[in-house]
Amino acid sequence: MKKKILIRGPVLSQSGYGEQARFALRALRTRENDYDIHIQPIRWGNTGWIWEDTEERRWMDKMITKTAHYTREGGEFDMSLMVTIPNEWEKIAPVNIGYTAGIETDRVSPSWLFKGNDMDRIVVVSNHSKNVYKETLAKGKNPETGEEVSYELSTPISSVGYAVRDFEPKSIDGFDPTTGFNFLCVSQWGPRKNFENTIKWWVEEFHDQKVGLILKTSLANNSMIDKTKTENMLKNILSKYENRKCKVYMLHGDLSDGQMKWLYQHEKVKCLINAAHGEGFGLPIFEAAQAALPILTIGWSGQMDYLVHDGREYFAKIDHVLANVIPEAVWDGVIQEDAQWAYAEQGSFKMQLRHIRKNWKKFKKTAVQLQNIVNEKYSEEIMYKEFCDKVLGESESIQL
Template sequence: DRFLPEPSLEKQPELHIHIVVPNEFQTWGKYNIGITAGAEFTAVRPEWLEGLNRMDLNIVPSEFTKEWIVKTKFDKTNEETKEKVGELLLDKPIEVLFEGYDESIYGNKSADDDINTELNSIKEDFCFLFTGHWLQGGLGNDRKDVGALIKIFYESFGKKLKKPALILKTCGSTPSVVDRHEVLGKIDQIKKQFPGQNLPPVYLLHGDLTDNQMNALYHHPKVKAMVMFTHGEGFGRPLLEFSTTGKPILVSNWSGHLDFLKKDAVTLIKGRLTDVPKDAFPENIYQEGAQWFTCYFDVVKKELIKCFKQYKKYNKKASRQKVYAKNFTRQKMTEKLGMIIDKYVPEFPTEVA
């Protein structure tokens, strides 16, 4: 019932490109391409494989996403005998197309009056920045692990005399007034775990910003580093966009962002694979037995403190990432898409009037 009705067209289109979760892929063209962010963990649902197999070609944003789609397999069984009669696995081509950043905006120092007003009101000169949605799931179970990030930040600097700040550019499902109060409530619940402590400040930047405003935020002198201890990313474009500043990045050593982050130019946090909790995803996305990445919290604390104390050292190596990021511009993405289209899409006969 999630399928869109078939469009009413005078003739069947030669090429149909569908950008959606794979179980909703439809084949309305003579040649059909499915584009999806895929999954952020180690297995996808069988309905996703069935959807991917409906298409002539599938495109995903990272080698990580491709790897786990290709590795996922399910047994096909006879309903009467319960005997295995085959396997469900990907049997259609799949290519990787990274999500390029807009080089006309990102990588160029800029300012924005609204951003400056907000950040200039912050008294701290050293701010860690997190950018991303605060998704469903209890503490430690939301996909980007925002709740755990706040808790670890408090633990790292709560008893320190000199403290940095943490800026959360986040919201839940929709940037509404209700959502803002819910996010503030979740921050307050974590803060209550540290009664009587002089905790470092956590600031909330809530709602939608333009690309120009995001770039101004990234380049603001008080924003010193990006932190994201995510359980898994299909790609992680905010990390790519921020990397064009040449400032330090502290991030999980797993999933899609490893395609574009240079290992010797960022700080990759070690961790382990853990089972994906059921409350982390809607039922139509969650797959039993799937795993994702959980950072070692002691390593996170150590790196946060070291980055704050030894910032020049972290900032020096980050400059290499700024150069490397130029391989992932929107222009280069467009060029790669053209190569993929040329490789797979057939030539269609021209109609004679």
């Protein structure tokens, strides 16, 4: 008899966690002969939902309906896979597996340790996330003895990255930058991504040059209200740089996977830049690597899994320092006040921008080499098997 597995996560969300949930579903579908898949969707902040009419979306809708009927009738599950931050993990089946992107800082919240130890297995998306989770110690006092004690993760944890996926490029109507050499930044606008500094530093470097910066961004979702707010914030930053020759373009709204591939491969797009404080995995960076687009980022956090191979770095590196997170980034139960993350050094960022523009052919050659490595190591066949082995294969040793 097939084992019933419930996947609870933002499977319909246009977000990093949404893509993570859909990766899990794609992997689990390779084992449908042995597992009966059920889906319980959750919202992810204010993000919108995927809108394309695809076989995958129709299948998910079918599984969601099936699950709703099954649970209304009192149906139970053999396993659960919870795709969300650990604060929201629950024990809802005999076997429970937590699946999180982890964290862009150097430690996790103590609440993650408590929730994590309620799970039978934990899977994260990068070695950075795994190591940070494993190495975090929470200190407290025994209420009876007053003795200081340490608390740590005891649940087995493993990391599995994403799989490369192939899409037919599809042009973005009306988008054709007038500048011949353009940098691309794909990121949500917010303090965790160091987004405003990225724009300011880039404009300061190319103020007197005919170079472009393409921003694919949003504040929270792809709505028209969000677009207006984002445009106003960008105009406010750029108003401080009068008589600039460089150009900044903003893309906002729903873009298909094919349109994003077209953007990464556009002949006028020369490099992806990411000066974020850290990444659990860094999907846009990974997608740029698949497209053989040169990459500029810090040498820390989740992206190192696929940007460094056999000790060689296949990207342009921004120097950084680790320091406490800024107060406005503190998120109770997720980003701790005493946590540290990376701060890209402004001088290094600007120097590398200059270097990439002057020596682009060299960086493009490295990007092509990285593309070949990533396509080989992160194929769908390899990554789906690895994920299922971690989630399902290892679970066979747990008594159901």
